[in-house]
Amino acid sequence: MNFDAKSLRQCIYCHNFCKFCCAPYLATKNQKVIQTQKNYLIYLVNENKIEPNAELGKAVYLCNDCKRCETYCIFEGKNVLPNNRYAKNLIFKNMLAPKKVYDIYNHLLNFGNFLGKKTRQSAVKDFDKNKRYDFLVYPGDYVNLLAPNITKSFIKILKKLNKSFILCDDIEVSDGAIALDLGMEELAEELMERNFRKVTQYKFDALIVLNPYSYYCFKNDYGKYGFKFDFEIIHYIDFMERHIDNLKIKKTNDYVKYFDPCVLSRWIKINESPRNILRVLCNNQDFDLIKNREESECCGGNLSLIFPEISRIITEGLLNEIKSYYEKTEVLITACPLCLSNLLKAQNSSRFKIYDLIEYISNNMV
């Protein structure tokens, strides 16, 4: 795993323009989390000026790749992911990552999923090997393990639309996205290869991905490791935007706010489609939080797997803000299984309901 030397130098020489927006920094006040400082320390490690240690390891893993720093970065086209992954890989190989990271590694290695679930959730079944299907539905790790209702809702919609599909929701082979994001490059490559073989054995026209992290990984990472798909890969939101008019919807009067997940708004830049879908569903159409789209705040992200107590501080802060500033809110919608899981876990009152967008569409179908 190589680091991007230009990007590293930009960060080291920057004036900390992203400090104010870094949720893990604001929650912990750990100065080493900020890109400027983290990259400086990684540079010193590479220059053999300091030894990496567990404190640096903690800081490196406190960054949950929400990429909010990129929104406020003065350098155009900034992508912090390569250096984040490089730093995590360096720490991981030196056995300096938090213990939970190694637990996740062992679970992925031994069971193919990050929670180490042993039972088969559901295998791909009832499909005709000779038939070509419209879609392969790929829920992805976070949906399978943290928010399976997303899959149920999507299947309900596909059936309404009379589409033929194969559901690939087994939990024995991770797609590698989590491993890659946590710096486990070798394992990620192995998982990607196994997953590639699994997915490409079926005949279908397009792959619909429900987990945005898996979607990003399929679109951006698989190719880099030599796994090239020859079919269309679609995130479910794009699919729904194309088909929402073909569903019978009962418009709702709910006061709905939309929380932009980082991976949609900043990683894969899907910002307007969820709003376009919500416009079809809702009579009240003021969906935006003050910080929306690329500026959207952090839900805690994958910190909930490694530092759950810090993740909870971040998520509770977000929910409290929504409660204070948007009094009328009855429904909070997001479109990411990790956001949904974090928000539901931190919700300490029933002031408003929280759904994934696909659940909300499904609930409002006639």
Next chain:
Amino acid sequence: MTDNNLSKKLEKLIGKNKVSSDIGDRLCFSRDVTPLCYKWIDLYKLPPYICDAVVSPENTEDVIKIVKFAKKNKIKIFIYGGGSGVVGGIIPTERGITIDMSRMSKILNLDKESLTVEVESGIIGQNLEDFLNKNNYTLRHFPQSIRSASVGGLIATKSIGQFSTKYGGIENYVTGLEVVLPDGNILRTKDKPRSSTGPDINNFFIGSEGIFGIITKAILKIYKIPEEVRYHCFLYKDIFSALDSIREIMQMGLKPPVVRLYNKEESHQKFAKLGFGYDGCLMILCFEGNSELVKAESEIAKKICERTKAENIGDELGKLWFDNRFDTRHILEKEEEFGGISDAVELAAPWSKIKKLYIDVESYFKKQQITLASHFSHAYQTGISVYNIFFLSAKDEEEAIERFYTVWNDVMEIALKDDATISHHHGIGIIKKDKLKKELNEGINILKSLKEKLDPNNIINPGKLIEK
């Protein structure tokens, strides 16, 4: 006291989770964004001094305990707000501990009737502004460092914001302070609109660069979100006609929050990528507040500018300036170059002396064959500030540092000769302190006497602002 002993004692004093002797923390808290720090990274990788420990107080009581401990054990204290300073105000100049104020970042009270907000000093400016915006208020103090600077750091530096021409510098915002003095006693100044009770004690700490005490809380003025914001951009053939227009606008009593006038070089350098294709000096004015007042002020200002043969080029570049006002890539990219260094010399002078100052500084850089981009901003009834950004290239980092000091020395001498101030808003730190005596004359002895009285052992932020 060994580093290990020191950390253990501090842990016992305020709690284990508030003390760090980790090398990563110590390094992070020993550098700021002073250009010299970048050159040190390339030359030596590490800063010249690395603090022995980092302590992160969570309340004023913690700060008092740390200060009393340091005083008793004669341990130097450096204070780290947001680390956004450009003159080395937080850099350790000898062995000691660094106090990280970031955990003291609570918003304590929003007084909607008086329009003030009380905060702990470690809060980042932008986080405060975001909180105020969500409540339909605004600080309107927008320094370029707002996204990383702490409120305490802004006060200790005596910062200015990009909207200062209407709202003033940070000194115009502070209505009350809490400060832990070098002997561990606590000073709380009364929150008041004004008082005639001797010199304003707040002003001993605003711009003190931390040498008289540690600011722990502040009460600041706030504003309602302006009803209307309107930009106007004008093109001038020569910079001095534009300066005359600004003077007339200011002396007529108009209050544009933003007044920016770029010389030809900086107009091109900063705005060409935003669509500026003219040969001339760009002036940006902004008016905001009550719509009727904005309309009236705008019309008067436009008439003044048009009378001085300025070309009205609309509002677009003003809006683009606002959207891109943090874009300092052209400066940072110079720092990234091997042997390259850039910095901003921010001077200010009365109207009667500003033109000569501008000519002298420009001539100096021309003679030295150093690229210079200048703009005027932060206008007053009696004068204006000029921001001179220089970009120099040397054969290596050592020569860059040497030339950097030479430039600073020479330009400050020019400023002093021309009756200008050597720092409008970045402060003194370690970069400019040799010239402070010439700037303040007898005033330096007052500062020294105060320091001697308040901090006889020179415990707090030694090596900054004044030499003891």
